[in-house]
Amino acid sequence: MGGAMPNDDLVRDRPPRADAAAPPPSAADVAAEAPLNATSAWLQGCLSQLEEDPARAHAMAQIRRAESTGTDRVLANHCLGTAASELGLWDDARTAFAAARAETPAAESRTRARFGALAGNAALAGGDAAGAERLLIEAEADARAARASLLEAIAATDRARALVTLGRTDQALAALDNATTLVPDRAEGWLLKATLLRRLERLPEAQTAIERAATLAPSNPAVGLEAGVIAVLTGRDAAARASWQSVIDLAPGTPEAATATGYLAQLAPAPDIAVPTPEETPPP
CATH class of the missing domain: 1.25.40.10 (Tetratricopeptide repeat domain)
Structure with missing residues (x-):
């Protein structure tokens, strides 16, 4: 979204922005935080492959997911979702991140919040604002349970984007009020507000x-x-x-x-x- 709201006419009759189709930047904020067992050699190898060949990383993660269970499967879904995002395969990314959240133990609320926010972000980038809202509500709840203010603010910011797309501007403004209250030093919330x-x-x-x-x-x-x-x-x-x-x-x-x-x-x-x-x- 380049920091702006969807379908925003900044100056009347202006030409469309060249980056209007770009995914919201807050996914990078979420992905920057360490996933489950971030020292896993396989995960590090898969993620490092993204820069050179995201399609290969996508294939590696699919194979790993099919052959693993438990934490290894969660990590495989993490890399799969990240690779799918790099390739613009937003439905694949959403499915992978949502599966990673679902298969993360309930006690790991911070990690569940992280994957939920990524799933909601992918849904938003894929054009499903209603689905994104549902996923991001769950992510905010997980973040509150973990007392992770930054994750909750990121999810609230993306939920505001979804609500604007759905035409529910009052609720979007309330979400941004919450985001800027939680993390007052994060510029993105103030910009969108x-x-x-x-x-x-x-x-x-x-x-x-x-x-x-x-x-x-x-x-x-x-x-x-x-x-x-x-x-x-x-x-x-x-x-x-x-x-x-x-x-x-x-x-x-x-x-x-x-x-x-x-x-x-x-x-x-x-x-x-x-x-x-x-x-x-x-x-x-």
């Missing part, structure tokens, strides 16, 4: 949220894009121009920079400041 508040035409609140996101992630181009949109909708064209230019300067060649260039083209040119001639210069 600003985007949703702006879409609800609650611009003063949107401005407060985007300022918080900018404080936490000043070099994030998605934050600069949204800050410019909020600025232009509140009649502050100069601030919008500065925000979008900063995106181009900080992240040249990226989809965000291309979008910022398009936004700038929609603004009227900055007024020129006339320099008086000597004859026009008033006396001291």
